[in-house]
Amino acid sequence: MKKLTNLLLIISIITVTFLSACKPKNLNNAVSGDAAAKAYVAPGKYDEYYNFVSGGFSGQMSVYGLPSGRLLRVIPVFSVDPEKGYGYSEETKPMLNTSHGIVPWDDLHHPELSQTNGEIDGRWIFGNANNTPRVARIDLKTFRTSEIIELPNSAGNHSSPFITENTEYVIAGTRFSVPGDDENGDVPISTYKKNFKGYISFISVGKEDGKMDIAFQLQCPGINFDLSHAGKGKSHGWFFFSCYNTEQANTLLEVNASQRDKDFIMAVNWKKAEEYLKAGKGRKQAVKYAHNYYNETTHTAVSEIRNEVTILDTKELKDICYFIPCPKSPHGCDVDPTGEYIVGSGKLAALIPVFSFDKIQKAIADKAYEGEYDGIPVIKYDAALYGEVKKPGLGPLHTEFDGKGNAYTSFFVSSEVVKWNIKDLKVLDRVPTFYSVGHLCIPGGDSRKPSPKYLIAYNKITKDRYLPTGPELAQSAQLYDISGDKMQLILDFPTIGEPHYAQAVAADVIKNNSVKFFKIDENANKYVSKGEGTTKVVREGNKVHIYMTAIRSHFSPDNIEGVRLGDEVYFHVTNLEQDWDVPHGFAVKGAVNAELLIMPGETQTLKWTPDRVGMFPMYCTDFCSALHQEMQGYLRVSPAGSNVPLTFSTGTNMPKEEAATK
Amino acid sequence: MKKILILFSIGISFMLTSCGSEKAEETQSSTESVQTAPAGGQENVSDDESQKDVVKVAVSSKDHTTLVAALKQADLVTALSNAGPFTVFAPTNDAFNKVDKATLESLMKDENKEALQNILQYHVTVSAIKAENLHDGQTLGMVNGDNIKVTVKDGKIMLNNSATIIASIPASNGMIHVIDGVLLPPTK
Numbered sequence: 001m002k003k004l005t006n007l008l009l010i011i012s013i014i015t016v017t018f019l020s021a022c023k024p025k026n027l028n029n030a031v032s033g034d035a036a037a038k039a040y041v042a043p044g045k046y047d048e049y050y051n052f053v054s055g056g057f058s059g060q061m062s063v064y065g066l067p068s069g070r071l072l073r074v075i076p077v078f079s080v081d082p083e084k085g086y087g088y089s090e091e092t093k094p095m096l097n098t099s100h101g102i103v104p105w106d107d108l109h110h111p112e113l114s115q116t117n118g119e120i121d122g123r124w125i126f127g128n129a130n131n132t133p134r135v136a137r138i139d140l141k142t143f144r145t146s147e148i149i150e151l152p153n154s155a156g157n158h159s160s161p162f163i164t165e166n167t168e169y170v171i172a173g174t175r176f177s178v179p180g181d182d183e184n185g186d187v188p189i190s191t192y193k194k195n196f197k198g199y200i201s202f203i204s205v206g207k208e209d210g211k212m213d214i215a216f217q218l219q220c221p222g223i224n225f226d227l228s229h230a231g232k233g234k235s236h237g238w239f240f241f242s243c244y245n246t247e248q249a250n251t252l253l254e255v256n257a258s259q260r261d262k263d264f265i266m267a268v269n270w271k272k273a274e275e276y277l278k279a280g281k282g283r284k285q286a287v288k289y290a291h292n293y294y295n296e297t298t299h300t301a302v303s304e305i306r307n308e309v310t311i312l313d314t315k316e317l318k319d320i321c322y323f324i325p326c327p328k329s330p331h332g333c334d335v336d337p338t339g340e341y342i343v344g345s346g347k348l349a350a351l352i353p354v355f356s357f358d359k360i361q362k363a364i365a366d367k368a369y370e371g372e373y374d375g376i377p378v379i380k381y382d383a384a385l386y387g388e389v390k391k392p393g394l395g396p397l398h399t400e401f402d403g404k405g406n407a408y409t410s411f412f413v414s415s416e417v418v419k420w421n422i423k424d425l426k427v428l429d430r431v432p433t434f435y436s437v438g439h440l441c442i443p444g445g446d447s448r449k450p451s452p453k454y455l456i457a458y459n460k461i462t463k464d465r466y467l468p469t470g471p472e473l474a475q476s477a478q479l480y481d482i483s484g485d486k487m488q489l490i491l492d493f494p495t496i497g498e499p500h501y502a503q504a505v506a507a508d509v510i511k512n513n514s515v516k517f518f519k520i521d522e523n524a525n526k527y528v529s530k531g532e533g534t535t536k537v538v539r540e541g542n543k544v545h546i547y548m549t550a551i552r553s554h555f556s557p558d559n560i561e562g563v564r565l566g567d568e569v570y571f572h573v574t575n576l577e578q579d580w581d582v583p584h585g586f587a588v589k590g591a592v593n594a595e596l597l598i599m600p601g602e603t604q605t606l607k608w609t610p611d612r613v614g615m616f617p618m619y620c621t622d623f624c625s626a627l628h629q630e631m632q633g634y635l636r637v638s639p640a641g642s643n644v645p646l647t648f649s650t651g652t653n654m655p656k657e658e659a660a661t662k
Numbered sequence: 663m664k665k666i667l668i669l670f671s672i673g674i675s676f677m678l679t680s681c682g683s684e685k686a687e688e689t690q691s692s693t694e695s696v697q698t699a700p701a702g703g704q705e706n707v708s709d710d711e712s713q714k715d716v717v718k719v720a721v722s723s724k725d726h727t728t729l730v731a732a733l734k735q736a737d738l739v740t741a742l743s744n745a746g747p748f749t750v751f752a753p754t755n756d757a758f759n760k761v762d763k764a765t766l767e768s769l770m771k772d773e774n775k776e777a778l779q780n781i782l783q784y785h786v787t788v789s790a791i792k793a794e795n796l797h798d799g800q801t802l803g804m805v806n807g808d809n810i811k812v813t814v815k816d817g818k819i820m821l822n823n824s825a826t827i828i829a830s831i832p833a834s835n836g837m838i839h840v841i842d843g844v845l846l847p848p849t850k
Binding site: 435 | 704709744747783787790801803805
């Protein structure tokens with residue numbers, strides 16, 4: 001037997017060699033000769049696409065160019081960014097305010113671009129905070145966070161911030177079910193089934209200004225909501241969510257939430273919910289959540305605490321929610337460009353079910369239910385099912401579409417991307433990714449109009465892909481050319497934080513709208529100095545306000561005296577430049593917060609509390625000109641009670657009397 | 663060793679002749695020299711310092727040579743070298759020996775790869791379950807899509823009433839429970 005085993009082993013080695021060596025015909029690791037040319041963007045040339053990639057646990061969103069993989073920008077969203085002064089300047093601090101106070105970090109999972117008629121319109125991109133539930137809106141004219149809204153009744157805002165096809169709503173489903181905010185949360189954890197509920201927020205988005213407001217929340221059974229996508233085209237008016245832990249376990253979910261053979265996709269008829277809302281069927285609930293808005297004219301964020309949401313109870317209000325059985329803890333919940341097919345990817349499932357919107361509608365009309373789950377009808381699996389992709393790979397997670405009838409699904413366990421045809425459910429191609437792929441992105445790949453030139457796989461593990469950097473390695477994106485029948489790997493590039501979902505869009509949709517500077521005449525910041533003539537230093541009790549300007553290559557004032565220990569100093573720095581790409585930075589010694597990075601025409605404020613008597617230099621941190629190194633100044637701090645008068649100046653090199661005596 | 667090398671090279675030349683058509687042309691037409699990574703996936707990452715993953719644990723066990731050969735034949739090495747978490751029920755060589763020899767040999771043939779994959783995937787679940795978290799009456803959903811029934815009697819943990827866990831070995835990406843029988847998926 002031993003001999004046999006040995007022989008078997010040898011044979012299998014040969015077979016494995018033979019098989020794995022054969023695989024590259026599907027492109028395996030072999031990067032073919034034209035890969036570099038395909039990803040090459042010559043110096044001086046723009047990329048074809050913007051790629052917005054979630055920063056995961058960095059709390060930020062990063063912007064890359066495709067196909068080069070150039071990092072273009074890191075947009076601070078939910079985490080402070082000392083580089084840009086975000087969350088440190090007085091103007092931006094309110095952006096991170098929540099009902100818990102200032103939260104300086106979060107976990108941004110999914111970017112979603114705004115759409116009009118199901119097509120990316122390039123106006124805004126949304127991102128979700130997974131930990132302290134919030135949704136942010138980033139303005140793509142400035143690539144800055146414009147607005148953040150907190151979500152009550154939620155915990156772990158994961159199935160978010162997916163949007164309807166005209167950006168009517170951004171939705172946010174709770175990952176953790178919890179007792180409602182107006183209920184007593186001081187209950188035993190083991191009372192999950194009785195006391196915990198899942199809430200889904202429908203956030204309305206202002207047509208013109210993009211302003212967010214929680215229109216209503218759906219109160220749903222206490223389970224975990226994972227991901228979601230809106231219906232589109234024929235299924236516009238519906239939303240689909242993947243649900244897991246329908247076992248309603250409250251511990252060791254690794255084991256206890258994998259007991260049932262099927263969990264659910266939840267189909268939500270949000271037009272019906274709107275009808276109920278209009279008919280006054282909602283329940284007003286007292287809650288507390290922050291809404292933060294950054295005004296581009298005052299260059300200042302304002303945070304307000306709101307106190308009420310309207311709840312629609314989906315158990316009482318029939319015809320809003322339906323469950324569809326879906327195998328094994330579905331993760332991705334993706335809707336094809338036609339809106340007819342809904343793909344649920346059970347991460348523990350051995351197949352991918354594809355549900356039909358038409359069949360779901362018919363099943364509802366026929367009441368083809370197998371029963372109810374916590375008051376919500378459960379549609380019979382076969383009544384909703386279009387078909388199954390059999391044995392597609394191991395650990396299906398997410399699906400994107402090319403608009404040509406094909407779907408691309410990532411497989412975490414088998415580290416591959418599989419292309420399959422939606423109509424006949426046949427696998428057409430598979431390529432390995434390196435390694436442990438999570439999300440995928442095709443430009444417009446979750447919209448009605450994909451632009452299927454590239455596919456990007458976002459991978460968790462990069463051992464052996466990048467030079468070692470200690471215990472942690474960069475996560476990575478891998479770019480595939482999908483313009484032909486076979487997928488072709490053409491580029492690796494590292495990403496910041498952990499790339500969850502991403503979005504990409506043709507550069508033309510965004511680039512021409514980019515703001516180059518803020519008009520100084522329109523600057524309505526309370527502390528603006530519109531020219532050097534209006535700079536001043538004003539004492540209000542122990543508060544010292546320094547109205548300062550920055551222009552190549554000096555600050556005005558750059559000599560300040562009369563500040564005393566015990567004072568709170570506010571540097572209100574206005575960048576007077578009216579020229580593209582000329583920010584000035586401002587830093588002062590001993591600042592316990594950060595620098596300021598002030599865009600042309602903008603005013604930003606750094607609060608500074610001197611901790612000792614002495615001389616404090618300040619300088620411009622962002623290289624601005626040949627005389628950047630000369631752009632500096634001094635602030636003198638005297639003891640408390642000192643009679644040194646408050647003075648400020650620029651260009652007065654030495655006091656007159658001293659100059660005279662020299 | 664020499665023999666293996668010869669066989670190996672036969673294997674390679676077989677590969678070149680049998681599947682070269684598409685790939686070979688591609689390579690020939692490519693004028694640039696392109697560096698390629700070795701075939702396969704995470705199992706090729708060179709790292710002798712970290713805790714062993716489930717595959718490496720199995721490879722280092724002299725009692726699991728049949729299982730390892732089968733995993734390779736079923737193309738499951740890459741998947742099981744992944745982050746997991748996995749629980750692998752690992753039949754010993756003795757357990758495989760209990761299977762009818764002809765059946766086993768037939769399963770190792772290329773044309774029966776899918777059947778072999780089905781059986782091996784029936785030995786893996788995605789979650790790292792310690793022995794103490796296996797309970798009497800518990801159902802485990804396995805990677806192939808079928809379920810395994812757990813029974814616990816007098817401290818012995820049995821699967822499908824046909825295999826008993828005889829040892830448990832933690833690995834970096836999951837748990838290996840060594841079992842004394844091969845689990846067969848339900849026939850459909």
